[in-house]
Amino acid sequence: MNPAVPTAPVTGALPRAVALQAAEWFVLLHSGEASAADHQAFEAWRLRAGIHELAWQRALAISQRAASVPPALGAPALGRRQRRAGRREAVRTLALLMVAAPAGWLAWRAAPQWQATHATATGEQRTWQLADGGRIVLDTASAVDVDFDSYQRLLYMRSGGIFIETAADVQSPPRPFLVETPQGRVRAIGTRFTVRLEAGRSHVVVLQGAVELTPRAGQVVRRLEAGQQAWFSQDEAGAAQAAPAGAGQWARGVLAVEDMPLGDFVAELSRYRPGWLHCDPAVAGLRITGAFQLGDTDAVLGNLAHLLPVQVHYRTRYWVTIAPAVVPS
Numbered sequence: 001m002n003p004a005v006p007t008a009p010v011t012g013a014l015p016r017a018v019a020l021q022a023a024e025w026f027v028l029l030h031s032g033e034a035s036a037a038d039h040q041a042f043e044a045w046r047l048r049a050g051i052h053e054l055a056w057q058r059a060l061a062i063s064q065r066a067a068s069v070p071p072a073l074g075a076p077a078l079g080r081r082q083r084r085a086g087r088r089e090a091v092r093t094l095a096l097l098m099v100a101a102p103a104g105w106l107a108w109r110a111a112p113q114w115q116a117t118h119a120t121a122t123g124e125q126r127t128w129q130l131a132d133g134g135r136i137v138l139d140t141a142s143a144v145d146v147d148f149d150s151y152q153r154l155l156y157m158r159s160g161g162i163f164i165e166t167a168a169d170v171q172s173p174p175r176p177f178l179v180e181t182p183q184g185r186v187r188a189i190g191t192r193f194t195v196r197l198e199a200g201r202s203h204v205v206v207l208q209g210a211v212e213l214t215p216r217a218g219q220v221v222r223r224l225e226a227g228q229q230a231w232f233s234q235d236e237a238g239a240a241q242a243a244p245a246g247a248g249q250w251a252r253g254v255l256a257v258e259d260m261p262l263g264d265f266v267a268e269l270s271r272y273r274p275g276w277l278h279c280d281p282a283v284a285g286l287r288i289t290g291a292f293q294l295g296d297t298d299a300v301l302g303n304l305a306h307l308l309p310v311q312v313h314y315r316t317r318y319w320v321t322i323a324p325a326v327v328p329s
Contacts, residue, residue: 022098023092025042116158130148157180157197183216207226222240255294
């Protein structure tokens with residue numbers, strides 16, 4: 001059974017003892033020290049009772065909501081006593097969240113990816129051909145529903161980001177090509193563009209052609225031309241601005257940046273790898289320019305020390321910190 005794919009409801013009453021068991025398994029399996037026997041024992045525990053599966057899915061939902069593996073889950077660089085203390089605290093915290101988290105919060109977080117028409121995992125990008133000949137590329141940790149009928153060509157964004165290349169519709173009259181988000185609607189006009197869901201708003205970049213933005217609760221339509229970007233919320237649309245250099249390059253697996261603060265760069269890169277990637281505030285203001293392959297984030301991190309006065313600390317594969325370089329005395 002694949003633990004990344006929900007097979008049972010995420011909501012429901014959960015005894016504290018079972019939550020503690022699931023939390024202990026989660027911490028062990030993310031510590032980097034689990035053996036083959038540990039994995040076999042975990043699968044046996046998971047299959048033993050339906051409540052175990054419920055607990056495991058809830059642990060996954062909470063960890064995905066946090067968008068990272070808590071640092072205390074694994075740290076081989078620390079002493080054994082420190083590791084044990086950190087993991088005990090992580091187990092207690094996760095178990096508490098599993099028991100106390102609101103059911104609606106858990107269900108909302110668990111649903112978008114696995115129920116969507118198309119979805120990607122963290123660090124994954126995939127391309128799909130649409131029925132009308134168009135093309136979409138889903139960014140990391142994204143999900144979209146596709147609904148084409150006789151009247152319209154509709155995409156509904158559940159999470160993450162998407163690149164869209166529309167095609168001329170063979171039907172007459174041509175069906176409109178629409179992208180719905182929780183904040184409103186984007187109407188494509190013979191175009192290539194990207195849409196990304198952010199905190200409470202949608203961000204659109206037009207690479208070719210034009211689009212029209214309509215906030216869900218408003219009547220104002222904002223038109224964007226090639227080379228422009230704008231955001232919109234449910235109530236309003238921001239002014240059109242020039243899109244940054246390299247916008248949309250992520251759809252080709254490239255993170256292209258120009259004079260970007262290192263802190264922002266690390267935050268963007270962190271979306272493409274599991275775990276916790278942190279930039280020390282002491283170096284967050286350094287500027288970085290370049291084109292980086294998103295398919296190998298470890299290689300990108302390795303190159304940072306050659307580009308900037310920083311060093312990369314790996315406590316585990318899932319716990320990485322960018323810090324100031326040590327100057328030899």
